Amino acid sequence: MAELRLENVSKVYDKNIIAVQDITFNVNDREFVVLLGPSGCGKTTILRLIAGLEEVTSGKIFIDNVCVNNISPDKRDIAMVFQNYALYPHMTVYENMAFGLKVRKLPESEIKQHVLQAAEILGLKELLNRKPRQLSGGQRQRVALGRAIVRNPKLFLFDEPLSNLDAKLRVQMRGELSRLHKTLNATIVYVTHDQIEAMTLGEKVVVINNGRIQQISDPLTLYRKPANKFVAGFIGTPPMNFIKGIIKKEENTIKFISPDITFSLNHVFEKFKDQEVIIGIRPHDFTDAAGIEFKIKVEIVEPLGEDTYIYGKLNNLIIQAKVPSARKPGSGEILILKVPEEKIYLFDAHTENALR
Ligand SMILES: Nc1ncnc2c1ncn2[C@@H]1O[C@H](COP(=O)(O)OP(=O)(O)OP(=O)(O)O)[C@@H](O)[C@H]1O
Numbered sequence: 361m362a363e364l365r366l367e368n369v370s371k372v373y374d375k376n377i378i379a380v381q382d383i384t385f386n387v388n389d390r391e392f393v394v395l396l397g398p399s400g401c402g403k404t405t406i407l408r409l410i411a412g413l414e415e416v417t418s419g420k421i422f423i424d425n426v427c428v429n430n431i432s433p434d435k436r437d438i439a440m441v442f443q444n445y446a447l448y449p450h451m452t453v454y455e456n457m458a459f460g461l462k463v464r465k466l467p468e469s470e471i472k473q474h475v476l477q478a479a480e481i482l483g484l485k486e487l488l489n490r491k492p493r494q495l496s497g498g499q500r501q502r503v504a505l506g507r508a509i510v511r512n513p514k515l516f517l518f519d520e521p522l523s524n525l526d527a528k529l530r531v532q533m534r535g536e537l538s539r540l541h542k543t544l545n546a547t548i549v550y551v552t553h554d555q556i557e558a559m560t561l562g563e564k565v566v567v568i569n570n571g572r573i574q575q576i577s578d579p580l581t582l583y584r585k586p587a588n589k590f591v592a593g594f595i596g597t598p599p600m601n602f603i604k605g606i607i608k609k610e611e612n613t614i615k616f617i618s619p620d621i622t623f624s625l626n627h628v629f630e631k632f633k634d635q636e637v638i639i640g641i642r643p644h645d646f647t648d649a650a651g652i653e654f655k656i657k658v659e660i661v662e663p664l665g666e667d668t669y670i671y672g673k674l675n676n677l678i679i680q681a682k683v684p685s686a687r688k689p690g691s692g693e694i695l696i697l698k699v700p701e702e703k704i705y706l707f708d709a710h711t712e713n714a715l716r
């Protein structure tokens with residue numbers, strides 16, 4: 361049983377560096393929550409605050425409804441796998457995993473039981489006598505996880521545990537982590553800057569930018585209903601295209617007007633008239649069928665096998681689009697691509713919050 365709650369947590373480092381501000385979220389018992397955001401947004405800081413390695417400047421952290429602000433890290437029953445984990449090079453896999461328990465002065469028999477159990481779960485049983493230098497990157501990573509698992513903590517904190525693995529291994533370890541979560545029935549807070557990792561692993565994703573929470577939801581809602589322009593641009597590959605303009609009513613038609621494109625809109629957009637807006641279009645939403653027309657001059661063609669993407673110019677604006685599968689455009693070609701109106705995202709140009 362482990363629930364975590366952060367209430368209005370802020371951290372100001374010395375020299376008035378505001379690392380995180382007003383962070384509030386819940387992690388339910390056995391939930392896998394991902395903190396997602398770009399480098400420097402405050403992810404590691406949040407984990408260090410939860411672990412008790414940093415003191416909060418304001419706000420409260422609760423574990424199982426007990427405020428832990430004044431509880432020391434070793435009494436919080438949390439295991440953290442650090443961003444730059446390091447194994448002890450002179451110790452075997454077994455000794456690396458046993459080390460934390462030895463420090464805690466657990467009886468040898470109990471240590472052995474915990475280590476063997478973790479090794480079983482992580483597929484490390486055959487490797488217990490090896491030294492870290494005799495292991496692959498993925499195996500080392502699993503030993504680092506093993507050191508956390510042997511402690512059987514209330515709560516796991518993972519700080520970008522897969523970031524130093526190559527792409528293929530990362531995908532494999534991602535699957536293993538999902539399985540691990542189910543096997544251990546553990547409560548996990550997992551940090552990453554990789555949106556695909558967040559989308560595939562997280563039951564709940566907390567998107568952070570500049571030390572502030574942007575949106576908390578399940579992965580699909582982040583994709584379909586981003587709360588603001590930041591989330592819209594951060595989730596989804598290739599990223600969403602944005603066009604800044606204004607909505608006007610002219611002679612009974614509602615129009616989106618921008619330097620690079622003007623088109624008419626359904627009357628449901630009337631409520632935004634005279635408002636400066638940013639429209640968003642996902643590269644995947646360009647089609648051959650009906651919709652608003654975009655005349656794009658192709659500059660770069662990226663055939664990725666199944667799909668082809670282009671970078672092209674809509675007047676002076678660079679647009680990235682997935683090309684309908686039958687087409688094989690060449691550089692310099694003019695493409696007319698269409699976007700159904702209901703696929704258009706709309707943001708306020710000033711607050712950048714989603715408008716619909
Ligand atoms: N000990 C510290 N003293 C002062 N500033 C710090 C300290 N640790 C982090 N910061 C600053 O706080 C902000 C958040 O840092 P943090 O390490 O939490 O980011 P992050 O999201 O984990 O980034 P990354 O993805 O690069 O690991 C950054 O601006 C960073 O420079």
Ligand SMILES: [Mg+2]
Pocket residue numbers: 403404405443519
């Ligand atoms: Mg970090």
